[in-house]
Amino acid sequence: MDIISPQRIEPAATPSAQRLALKLEKVRKSFHTNQGPLEAVAGIDLSVGTGEIVAFLGPNGAGKTTTIDMMLGLTAPTSGTITVFGKSPRAAVEAGEVSAVLQTGGLLRDLTVRETVTAIAALHGAQDRIATVMERTDIMSLAKRKVSKCSGGEQQRLKFALALLPDPRLLILDEPTAGMDVAARHGFWETMRQDALEGRTVIFATHYLEEAQDFAERTVLIGKGKVLADGPTAKLRSMTGGRVVSATLPIGSPTAVAISALEQLDQVSSVRLKGQRIQVTGPDSDAAARMLLGQLAATDLEITAPTLDAAFMELTGENS
Numbered sequence: 001m002d003i004i005s006p007q008r009i010e011p012a013a014t015p016s017a018q019r020l021a022l023k024l025e026k027v028r029k030s031f032h033t034n035q036g037p038l039e040a041v042a043g044i045d046l047s048v049g050t051g052e053i054v055a056f057l058g059p060n061g062a063g064k065t066t067t068i069d070m071m072l073g074l075t076a077p078t079s080g081t082i083t084v085f086g087k088s089p090r091a092a093v094e095a096g097e098v099s100a101v102l103q104t105g106g107l108l109r110d111l112t113v114r115e116t117v118t119a120i121a122a123l124h125g126a127q128d129r130i131a132t133v134m135e136r137t138d139i140m141s142l143a144k145r146k147v148s149k150c151s152g153g154e155q156q157r158l159k160f161a162l163a164l165l166p167d168p169r170l171l172i173l174d175e176p177t178a179g180m181d182v183a184a185r186h187g188f189w190e191t192m193r194q195d196a197l198e199g200r201t202v203i204f205a206t207h208y209l210e211e212a213q214d215f216a217e218r219t220v221l222i223g224k225g226k227v228l229a230d231g232p233t234a235k236l237r238s239m240t241g242g243r244v245v246s247a248t249l250p251i252g253s254p255t256a257v258a259i260s261a262l263e264q265l266d267q268v269s270s271v272r273l274k275g276q277r278i279q280v281t282g283p284d285s286d287a288a289a290r291m292l293l294g295q296l297a298a299t300d301l302e303i304t305a306p307t308l309d310a311a312f313m314e315l316t317g318e319n320s
């Protein structure tokens, strides 16, 4: 049997009602496919407070985009509820309280950058914000360029500008820095940080652990449509950056007692048992090794430092 102890990452404190930007309760979404029903989102509970920057981290097909689409009211959950500032997602979008930079869609290739911003500003009645958002997203120098002549990263910056036009309280970004070079990526996140300081809430989906580490205080790790871990990004980093100590427990020894003793150790993030082989993950490998060899009389001790990618795959179950 394969036992995985619950991830020792404390859920972020539940924000009080008036500070709540987003709430998902038991949200599920199924699609009908040729192979039968597919549950893309399999029960997600999540509360995000105003001013938080939250990374939605997960591999391809984890359910990030489907969840984001539901947060924006682009598609409805099969079951469960989503509220954005206490309203339905669609009402919040219509009120200009939430906007998004999505992976797909929406730029007219024959317009220039300025024409695009001006047209969308007119829709939102936000003509007075044109200069501010163009400066903020560093697209002034591209104003006269046709969208079709902009690089992928420049088009992302333009989409970001459009999303800022209604001055939304919540920004949702689906892989916002795809196609940006390192400098543009950093510029983008600096702007985001500034925005969050001013009270804007930011949720972004990413495949990259580094991006979550660098820019989000909180990371929600998604895999197979579920939340696998939710908490401070620094904690997640220590989980994934931790060493793995494995050893074989004596036959007949009480494995539940061993698991519980190891879990009590400081900084142990997960304990996993396969047959008699026990695997302890965490930054302090010495304490786990001492306990395994001493008190638990284990043998064949091994200590390995997994790569970040391997640890991430372990957490998301990609290798199972």
Ligand SMILES: Nc1ncnc2c1ncn2[C@@H]1O[C@H](COP(=O)(O)OP(=O)(O)OP(=O)(O)O)[C@@H](O)[C@H]1O
Pocket (backbone or CB within 6 Å): 031, 032, 033, 038, 039, 040, 058, 059, 060, 061, 062, 063, 064, 065, 066, 067, 207
């Ligand atoms: N409209 C749809 N019809 C059928 N299946 C869908 C549909 N949209 C998404 N899926 C499936 O749902 C699962 C979750 O997809 P989703 O796009 O939400 O994942 P993701 O985490 O955003 O992935 P990526 O990082 O590749 O964008 C995948 O298996 C996908 O194939």
